[in-house]
Amino acid sequence: MAMSIEELAHTADVRIRVKAPDLSELFVEAARGMMQVMYGGCEEGTITEELALEAGDHEELLHDFLSELLYLCDVRDVVFCSFLVRVENTRLSAILKGVPFDRKQHQGTEIKGVSYYGLQIVKEEESYATDILFDV
């Protein structure tokens, strides 16, 4: 099945639903969804960051991964465009590529945090899916 990012209704904040054929791709879609909200997305970049994370379960791992992206974007002034993610059990390694933040080009909604509310990774027949709520 195809990967997808869908914005769901939420009055106060921004809630997205992501789907992907496997866990690693689900994390990629979630990261792309977050960048879409914050900056309207971007093209391939040359700035590279590597990440290695470990958590208690997949939801916590996804929460930590997205929170780490948020932190990196904020302090490095970078917008990430492509993601190579590998999730094994509750460990993650990722290579992120991005471009320098450009106020004119990257317009979106500032995300304050990644909420745990409703964050539950569901394995369907041929795919993984989860909702993610961002405080904006």
Place this chain on the structure above:
Amino acid sequence: MNGGIKKIGPFEWEVPVGYTENMRVPGRFFLSDELARELEEGAIRQLANVATMPGILKCALAMPDIHWGYGFPIGGVAAFDRSNGVISPGGVGFDINCGVRLVKTPLSPEDLKNKRELIEHLYDSVPTGVGAKRKRFRFSPRDLEMAMAEGASWAVRNGYGVQEDIEHCEQKGQMKEADPSAVSAKARERGVPQGGTLGSGNHFLELQEVREIYDETAAATFGVKVGQVCVMIHCGSRGLGHQVCTDYLKTLESAMKKYQITLPDRQLACAPVSSPEGKAYFGAMAAAANYAWANRQLIMNTTRKVFEDLYGLSAKEMPLLYDVAHNVAKMETHTIEGQRVPVCIHRKGATRAFGPGSEDIPHAYASIGQPVLIPGSMGSPSFLLCGTREAMERSFGSTCHGAGRVESRSQAKKELSGKKVKEDLEKRGILVLAPSYSSIAEEAPSAYKSSQEVVRVVHEVGLSRMVARLEPLGVIKG
């Protein structure tokens, strides 16, 4: 209303124990019939979830701007016993000490002949929007440490304000329990370049005119009169506060296992107030709250400089009326069934509304109660109210914090053109400057509940009393 929710007064509703499993106390919220039509079931469920938390006292409360958030509903208030209750970042939110301040000026709208120039100067001087950082100001590591420890006092001591500003902030702009050592290196790193920036979303700096007075005595005490120009500043603790919340969600989630606490929403991660984890979160949260007070003080100082350049006003001619926090946890003492009980109160999208004679109110306001500042949405009125004794009895000295959305940001962007919203507001004499048209569309007046109706409910219930209505003249948005 379903699930056994009962209307128990003209503006009061009860969510009975049993609405969801494991509720320890009932939920209670204040709404008019008109606002009740827009109430989301998700918000009631979140209120019921709060009622399941250990050590909760009396009831889980929500103000009339209740809406669906994460963890606590927005507009949520809950007090926990300090000896056996919990503290939770889910009851404060990511934007710790998001709040509002109101600055008075001696000007009238007729004095603002060059209003566009004023708004443009403000927009150029106060960084707004995603990625906003100040080019000319960065906290040094020592200043950041001191700002986290001292809040507004740090700013005034360093020349960003006058002594009277401190007296006119809730808790004098400083939570003394702050423990900067509990704030992570990541949070500090985010805090360094963002001091004095507004941020994005619903944050704003607005030029307003006092258009109507409801209570002459209170208005005279607060020093406002019809036709007076004021400036309202709405923002919080920026990336530093957001990171503190993120960090401690993780810490407290592990602590829940240790203390064998099970809750229906992971975002309600919590620990006993008296535990090392609970104390660490409270110390870090208080440090972030102080950063937010320093931040609003820096923005106000920049605003005063702009007014000085254009109108020759001094800081003393632009006194701070008051500054309130609306996302915070605090240690307070409240009367419950005739006993004075030390509590850990959480206000998430709710404002403290201490009544006459309460502690921690500026001396000049003691007979009236503390000022309560309720920002409208862009283009709609804001309100000045005062705290009441009734609020002390019924809502742990709390009231609403704003209008509350009725339409999601994506819906607003789909339905409205930011350009059109801006033009419509300009036709009404309200100038808007923002980084993008989409950020204007997202915050369009039609995406919000009527702030007037929310304020009417708290006034009718007695949780605070209406003093004045302020209408927007111009706004800079994040």
